[in-house]
Amino acid sequence: MPADRLPWAVNAEGVAMASLPVTRFSETGAWSRGLIASRWPAIFGLLILVGLLDHWAGFEISVLPLYFLPLAWAAARWGLVGGLWLVLPATLVWLLADYGHPYEHDWYRIVNALGRALAFASAVVATRFLLERPGHPRVAADGGEAVMNSAVDVCTSCHSVRPAGGDWEDPVAYLREEAACELHAKLCPTCAHRAWVDSRKRGGA
Known part of the structure; x- marks a missing residue:
């Protein structure tokens, strides 16, 4: 997964701020x-x-x-x-x-x-x-907002993540377990195009 397509922004120190638009229904305002x-x-x-x-x-x-x-x-x-x-x-x-x-x-x-x-x-x-x-x-979603708005370390090579005081882990597992996200396996347009190009190259070889 390219770094610029991660669901968070990576700063110069490799620290990512993940933020999802979650509405807090318990707020008075x-x-x-x-x-x-x-x-x-x-x-x-x-x-x-x-x-x-x-x-x-x-x-x-x-x-x-x-x-x-x-x-x-x-x-x-x-x-x-x-x-x-x-x-x-x-x-x-x-x-x-x-x-x-x-x-x-x-x-x-x-x-x-x-x-x-x-x-x-x-x-x-x-x-x-x-x-x-x-x-x-x-x-x-309300309970997972604190996780999604927290700072986590992101490896710029393999894209593993490490929350504060935690261990390095797969970003998909982190989203599923810590943020209580329901994830569905999909293929983004960029990867789909890349797979199509690779298959054409293998077919023409």
């Missing part, structure tokens, strides 16, 4: 960055669509589980705080969809809205719980 760079128009559009379906379905048919779709999407995309922030718009959308529903007392509507808000918040918390449970791929 993850939702604000996700709100700017994520698919918030699609999430709010889905929420409005569910509200329209709820209104068209009438008062006898409940489509409450459909509200969980944009809420779960927001929780996965923006984190726990961002998902909980969407609970308020979701409750307002439900109130608009429920407009015209006759109640014996007006405060019944408020009680129902609070019940919906509690259900929406529970959906967000449940989504975050499922995403952050041990063994989930995102949790594994």
Whole structure:
């Protein structure tokens, strides 16, 4: 593997800094960055669509589980705080969809809205719980970020790597064991072209 194609940059001392773009879902500010760079128009559009379906379905048919779709999407995309922030718009959308529903007392509507808000918040918390449970791929990526952002020695000849205080080992084994990466055997275009040229040379000899 050529040195310039390694998944890290090698400096003059032969020390490589490996860095992969891993999102930390447990950070408090993850939702604000996700709100700017994520698919918030699609999430709010889905929420409005569910509200329209709820209104068209009438008062006898409940489509409450459909509200969980944009809420779960927001929780996965923006984190726990961002998902909980969407609970308020979701409750307002439900109130608009429920407009015209006759109640014996007006405060019944408020009680129902609070019940919906509690259900929406529970959906967000449940989504975050499922995403952050041990063994989930995102949790594994979170745990491997420290490994991928650490400094390791790289042999400029055989490309073996040596983490701080460790022994020299194969880079593929290092990525698989230390960084919890799932590796798949592939042939890059450069090596594929080189193999094709070599086979043509052997065939013409």
